[in-house]
Each structure stands twice: as C-alpha cells, then as structure tokens.
Amino acid sequence: GDSVTQMEGPVTLSEEAFLTINCTYTATGYPSLFWYVQYPGEGLQLLLKATKADDKGSNKGFEATYRKETTSFHLEKGSVQVSDSAVYFCALLGSGGYQKVTFGTGTKLQVIP
Amino acid sequence: DVKVTQSSRYLVKRTGEKVFLECVQDMDHENMFWYRQDPGLGLRLIYFSYDVKMKEKGDIPEGYSVSREKKERFSLILESASTNQTSMYLCASSKGHPNTEAFFGQGTRLTVV
Numbered sequence: 001g002d003s004v005t006q007m008e009g010p011v012t013l014s015e016e017a018f019l020t021i022n023c024t025y026t027a028t029g030y031p032s033l034f035w036y037v038q039y040p041g042e043g044l045q046l047l048l049k050a051t052k053a054d055d056k057g058s059n060k061g062f063e064a065t066y067r068k069e070t071t072s073f074h075l076e077k078g079s080v081q082v083s084d085s086a087v088y089f090c091a092l093l094g095s096g097g098y099q100k101v102t103f104g105t106g107t108k109l110q111v112i113p
Numbered sequence: 114d115v116k117v118t119q120s121s122r123y124l125v126k127r128t129g130e131k132v133f134l135e136c137v138q139d140m141d142h143e144n145m146f147w148y149r150q151d152p153g154l155g156l157r158l159i160y161f162s163y164d165v166k167m168k169e170k171g172d173i174p175e176g177y178s179v180s181r182e183k184k185e186r187f188s189l190i191l192e193s194a195s196t197n198q199t200s201m202y203l204c205a206s207s208k209g210h211p212n213t214e215a216f217f218g219q220g221t222r223l224t225v226v
Binding site: 032034036042043044045046049051089093095099100101102103104105106 | 146155209215216218219
C-alpha cells in the first residue's frame, strides 16, 4: 500500500538558517503530494501541494518539487523564522480508488532566535 | 473559507463510556475522514466516508464506528472507551475529485481515565 517516510525530528535551527525536511513515498500510479503544517494547539493546514511529476509547490517561502524518479518531495525554505516553528507533515493522495490521504509521521521544527 | 468544526477541543471520559465525537463541514465536500494523531506515529486513518451513509475502514478501525446521516456531518463513536484510545482526534473533509487537498478541523484531545 501507499506509504510516506519523512525525516525524524526534532529539527532545531537558528533564525535565517536554510531548512530541508526530507520526504520519500511509495505509491502506485500518480499520486498527488502535499505538505501540511500544524502549529501548536491547532489542526493541520495545507502548506503546499504538487499534483504531477516535476511540479513545484510553493507558499510562504517554502518550496517542494515532485520528483518521480527519486519518489521524493523534500520541503525547503531559504531562511526560516521563529514563526515557522511547527510540526510538518508530508502526505500523499493515491491516484486510484477512494481518495485516502496517507501521512508521514511528522517532523517538529524549532527555530531559535 | 472552508470550515471544518469539531464539537469539542477537550474531552475527558471514563473507561467503558460510549463517546461521540462530532464533525461538521460547510463546503459541501463529498469525502470526510477521521484520523487519530499520536506522538511518533503521525496521523492514522480510522474511517472515511465518500458519501452519505457510506463508510470505509481505514488503517485502525478497531474499537471505533462512524455515522454519516447528512453530507455535512460525520460522527466518530467509541463504543466502549479504553485508556489506549486517549489521543488527539482530527476530522477532515475534501471534495470528491482527484488532486484535491483535505481540510482539517482543530482536533479533539480525548483523555480516557
């Protein structure tokens, strides 16, 4: 079945550092890929998405490129802020049958001033 | 804005009680989902529904049931709550066509004592 593997956290960075959170997936067909963010005490919010190979999703300075050849969707940001501290989830939506979203285990990011 | 509303942010219930978690969405979405979120395990799908009165088991349905009598409302039922069901429960909804993201409620933190 579908699965998502993302790097373990927590990740601690200084403000203005470069961020990469790795995500790889296993799925049949052509899934859509997502990054969600969860701020403390809140539900998940969509951060960005990509629906086909080589698509780049971007939002709020975050980017991720759908790489089918390496089955990856790594999240990057050039300069993190304290306000980016949150838990980040990589997820995929399978291309067949019911529209079930499969999530990774989440990566907690802490940005210190 | 899409809104997914969960009826309670925090609940404390006793072992053996029947527990109802309610979720309402206001965007006429076809799909609705219940996940539980636990540290180190990410989000795991309990049940989902793609239409009124239709339901499908997710990855961890044991000990749970669901009800969807109206399109906008999806209820999660713990028939006899146990301490291992202490968790954060997240409801989500999405439109019933490909490549669309899920929208999440703020979560219900359930403690079973």
